[in-house]
Amino acid sequence: MSKLVPPHGGKGLVCALLEGQALEDEIKKAEGLKKVEISSRAKGDLIMMGIGGFSPLDGFMDKANWKSVCEKMLLTDGTFWPVPVTLDISAEDAAEIKPGQEIALVRNGALLATMKVDEIYEMTEEDKKFECELVFKGQGEDSQKFWDVAPSDHPGVKMVLAQKPFNVAGKVKVVSQGEFPEKFAGTYMTPAQLREQLDARGWKTVAALQLRNPMHRSHEYLAKLAVEVCDGVVIHSLVGNLKPGDIPAEVRIKCINTLVDKYFVKEHVIQAGYPLDMRYAGPREALLHATFRQNYGINRQIIGRDHAGVGDFYGMFEAQEIFDKIPQPADPGKRLLCEPLKIDWTFYCTKCDGMASMRTCPHGKEDRVILSGTKLRKFLSEGQPIPDHFGRNEVLDILREYYSGLTEKVEIKMQHAASGPAE
Amino acid sequence: MSKLVPPHGGKGLVCALLEGQALEDEIKKAEGLKKVEISSRAKGDLIMMGIGGFSPLDGFMDKANWKSVCEKMLLTDGTFWPVPVTLDISAEDAAEIKPGQEIALVRNGALLATMKVDEIYEMTEEDKKFECELVFKGQGEDSQKFWDVAPSDHPGVKMVLAQKPFNVAGKVKVVSQGEFPEKFAGTYMTPAQLREQLDARGWKTVAALQLRNPMHRSHEYLAKLAVEVCDGVVIHSLVGNLKPGDIPAEVRIKCINTLVDKYFVKEHVIQAGYPLDMRYAGPREALLHATFRQNYGINRQIIGRDHAGVGDFYGMFEAQEIFDKIPQPADPGKRLLCEPLKIDWTFYCTKCDGMASMRTCPHGKEDRVILSGTKLRKFLSEGQPIPDHFGRNEVLDILREYYSGLTEKVEIKMQHAASGPAE
Numbered sequence: 006m007s008k009l010v011p012p013h014g015g016k017g018l019v020c021a022l023l024e025g026q027a028l029e030d031e032i033k034k035a036e037g038l039k040k041v042e043i044s045s046r047a048k049g050d051l052i053m054m055g056i057g058g059f060s061p062l063d064g065f066m067d068k069a070n071w072k073s074v075c076e077k078m079l080l081t082d083g084t085f086w087p088v089p090v091t092l093d094i095s096a097e098d099a100a101e102i103k104p105g106q107e108i109a110l111v112r113n114g115a116l117l118a119t120m121k122v123d124e125i126y127e128m129t130e131e132d133k134k135f136e137c138e139l140v141f142k143g144q145g146e147d148s149q150k151f152w153d154v155a156p157s158d159h160p161g162v163k164m165v166l167a168q169k170p171f172n173v174a175g176k177v178k179v180v181s182q183g184e185f186p187e188k189f190a191g192t193y194m195t196p197a198q199l200r201e202q203l204d205a206r207g208w209k210t211v212a213a214l215q216l217r218n219p220m221h222r223s224h225e226y227l228a229k230l231a232v233e234v235c236d237g238v239v240i241h242s243l244v245g246n247l248k249p250g251d252i253p254a255e256v257r258i259k260c261i262n263t264l265v266d267k268y269f270v271k272e273h274v275i276q277a278g279y280p281l282d283m284r285y286a287g288p289r290e291a292l293l294h295a296t297f298r299q300n301y302g303i304n305r306q307i308i309g310r311d312h313a314g315v316g317d318f319y320g321m322f323e324a325q326e327i328f329d330k331i332p333q334p335a336d337p338g339k340r341l342l343c344e345p346l347k348i349d350w351t352f353y354c355t356k357c358d359g360m361a362s363m364r365t366c367p368h369g370k371e372d373r374v375i376l377s378g379t380k381l382r383k384f385l386s387e388g389q390p391i392p393d394h395f396g397r398n399e400v401l402d403i404l405r406e407y408y409s410g411l412t413e414k415v416e417i418k419m420q421h422a423a424s425g426p427a428e
Numbered sequence: 429m430s431k432l433v434p435p436h437g438g439k440g441l442v443c444a445l446l447e448g449q450a451l452e453d454e455i456k457k458a459e460g461l462k463k464v465e466i467s468s469r470a471k472g473d474l475i476m477m478g479i480g481g482f483s484p485l486d487g488f489m490d491k492a493n494w495k496s497v498c499e500k501m502l503l504t505d506g507t508f509w510p511v512p513v514t515l516d517i518s519a520e521d522a523a524e525i526k527p528g529q530e531i532a533l534v535r536n537g538a539l540l541a542t543m544k545v546d547e548i549y550e551m552t553e554e555d556k557k558f559e560c561e562l563v564f565k566g567q568g569e570d571s572q573k574f575w576d577v578a579p580s581d582h583p584g585v586k587m588v589l590a591q592k593p594f595n596v597a598g599k600v601k602v603v604s605q606g607e608f609p610e611k612f613a614g615t616y617m618t619p620a621q622l623r624e625q626l627d628a629r630g631w632k633t634v635a636a637l638q639l640r641n642p643m644h645r646s647h648e649y650l651a652k653l654a655v656e657v658c659d660g661v662v663i664h665s666l667v668g669n670l671k672p673g674d675i676p677a678e679v680r681i682k683c684i685n686t687l688v689d690k691y692f693v694k695e696h697v698i699q700a701g702y703p704l705d706m707r708y709a710g711p712r713e714a715l716l717h718a719t720f721r722q723n724y725g726i727n728r729q730i731i732g733r734d735h736a737g738v739g740d741f742y743g744m745f746e747a748q749e750i751f752d753k754i755p756q757p758a759d760p761g762k763r764l765l766c767e768p769l770k771i772d773w774t775f776y777c778t779k780c781d782g783m784a785s786m787r788t789c790p791h792g793k794e795d796r797v798i799l800s801g802t803k804l805r806k807f808l809s810e811g812q813p814i815p816d817h818f819g820r821n822e823v824l825d826i827l828r829e830y831y832s833g834l835t836e837k838v839e840i841k842m843q844h845a846a847s848g849p850a851e
Contacts, residue, residue: 202841229788230653230656230657232787232788233653233771234657234769234770234774235786267790268790269788270786270787270788270789271790273788293624313808346657348656353782358776358817359781359783360782361652362656363693364656364693365652366657367690367691367693394781
């Protein structure tokens with residue numbers, strides 16, 4: 006019997022993905038349906054609903070759920086959920102679609118799902134600002150200051166503000182996982198597939214390291230801390246889209262494979278990938294990570310410094326603190342059961358003679374090897390030596406090769422991405 | 429309000445130590461009572477009952493409790509308790525003492541407590557062997573093999589076999605904490621005193637590092653792992669008696685003070701001492717450590733390699749595994765609430781470029797800095813250099829000074845102590 010945490014929502018894995026004859030019938034039916042082109046973010050969300058990663062969600066949210074999630078982090082049925090999962094459509098599409106109608110959801114023309122429409126609701130500029138302020142604004146941040154910079158500098162806010170003026174809600178039937186199973190074969194896994202691997206290992210206390218960057222010593226240390234105190238760690242990489250300048254998933258996975266091969270005990274680590282795009286919602290996204298990881302059988306989400314953050318929008322440990330403030334529904338099925346594994350800012354310290362954190366190292370700045378993302382990228386692209394102990398040579402070699410192949414234009418974009426967040 | 433784990437047994441801190449007028453009256457009364465000289469081990473147990481460290485025990489165990497604890501790790505009222513806490517007396521004393529009588533318990537002539545006698549029961553050789561086999565024998569060990577070596581090589585077994593032929597049971601009133609408060613001022617703490625310090629820091633998840641050896645890098649690593657994932661760690665040193673050859677508490681505490689001063693962040697560490705003697709009961713003693721630490725407000729007991737072991741009597745991780753097999757009384761008050769924080773065998777690895785464990789380091793023996801206790805003592809006493817990364821220089825200097833001052837006779841005894849256990 007599985008010792009793993011049950012999926013979120015108390016209904017088991019809720020998978021909208023069709024199989025066999027049902028799948029074929031749905032694809033055929035979709036030919037006659039109105040086609041709606043969806044965003045990259047919505048594609049990731051849709052596939053997660055397909056494979057059970059977003060259990061108990063079975064479709065995009067209606068207005069009541071959207072509002073409840075923004076304001077209270079609860080679905081209207083009282084289940085915890087931290088971020089809106091909505092699908093935007095144009096005014097033209099909105100005019101053509103009626104509740105009760107079935108539509109086909111496509112990305113770059115390729116069919117991903119059908120939806121039985123429940124509700125079409127307008128998202129005014131006010132509504133979008135309401136969502137952005139509740140989902141993307143840091144606790145300590147002044148509202149005025151947030152709006153001065155977020156529309157130009159926060160990729161998540163930019164994305165919401167650029168959404169089309171209506172949302173369409175309804176239950177979905179997913180017919181494809183897109184390019185992920187093939188492109189990331191061996192890494193991309195559904196919750197059921199990962200649970201099977203975890204069960205085969207007999208794990209119970211399973212930590213996840215969220216990764217959207219290559220693994221340096223700090224990430225390795227977080228993962229290894231988890232290995233010391235849990236049955237094992239899942240290095241869980243985002244394989245959907247990132248902001249410009251971030252390192253593509255193929256390169257990251259190559260780095261991780263190498264690191265795992267040379268520096269980890271295989272019995273205690275699994276590498277896996279999930280198909281979402283980054284929202285950069287900081288604390289709220291940290292909660293989303295914990296929520297979908299529960300579906301993957303994971304019950305400890307490692308939360309380090311500035312988890313899922315961007316720029317200076319969030320306090321360094323806001324993504325840790327938010328776990329102490331979330332609603333706790335009486336029904337455990339409706340509660341978030343994946344707990345945070347909170348780790349402080351980590352680095353190599355020469356006096357400590359090893360990796361350490363602000364909690365364990367009493368020494369000074371001059372003893373610590375800390376490198377900003379910007380500086381690292383500059384050193385790598387220029388082929389300059391990286392300070393000792395910052396990363397593993399085998400990983401840095403892969404990154405050097407990647408950076409040396411980049412064109413100057415991409416290079417400049419990267420500089421803008423500045424000192425990136427921790428995970 | 430305190431966030432700490434409640435004392436074991438569901439009755440708060442049960443402290444047999446008298447104060448004020450009651451104390452003075454009891455001392456006076458004791459003058460007229462029959463005096464019984466007790467062992468060093470019993471003295472430590474008595475003081476723990478005095479200060480609430482052995483809550484809910486309020487006296488030495490009667491035969492029914494002794495048997496139930498040996499067999500089931502439960503007191504007769506169903507409360508978890510892992511090792512017998514008994515007081516042995518001679519046949520002459522047994523003949524003179526009657527149930528209902530009050531007696532005075534002295535150590536080297538100094539009054540420690542009075543006892544209202546409930547029961548006097550014989551401990552035959554069979555009874556002692558029964559106790560030894562259940563309490564001191566490792567899980568995997570053959571009974572015949574155990575009895576071939578334990579009577580000569582196991583200090584805990586030797587102690588039980590050498591006990592006088594009767595046990596006396598009854599509730600105690602403690603009048604003294606012996607030399608501990610003065611001799612280890614600043615380190616020795618009662619459960620109430622430690623709880624006060626923990627509460628003042630607002631801690632909730634508190635780990636304890638059991639120490640009866642000086643702190644080397646491995647111990648430091650265990651403590652720091654705990655700091656990374658808990659509110660903080662209590663470095664909790666045994667300041668009672670050890671077997672010959674072990675390093676005396678004063679030297680150990682000097683080492684720890686230096687290490688804490690140079691290598692720890694003060695906010696996350698407390699050094700404290702407790703007055704027990706070692707029993708060397710391995711797994712059962714690990715459970716005792718967790719049990720009395722719960723009384724000290726600690727809810728995570730670090731259990732490393734061969735915790736509280738001696739020689740080859742226990743499997744390397746038997747003291748971890750036993751936590752999964754203990755009785756779980758329905759009433760949480762009667763259950764052990766201090767959980768194990770299980771850590772694998774740790775060491776410095778040159779390829780890992782830092783501390784690691786068997787769970788996190790995939791490299792070979794040749795990359796790891798591992799030193800047996802015997803070799804370390806030899807190097808230190810001969811003033812030879814210690815391999816890099818094994819210990820902190822500031823600590824090794826203190827040990828060098830200590831060993832250089834030892835006479836040859838003590839030296840030889842130490843060699844016998846062989847490769848000591850981990851904590």
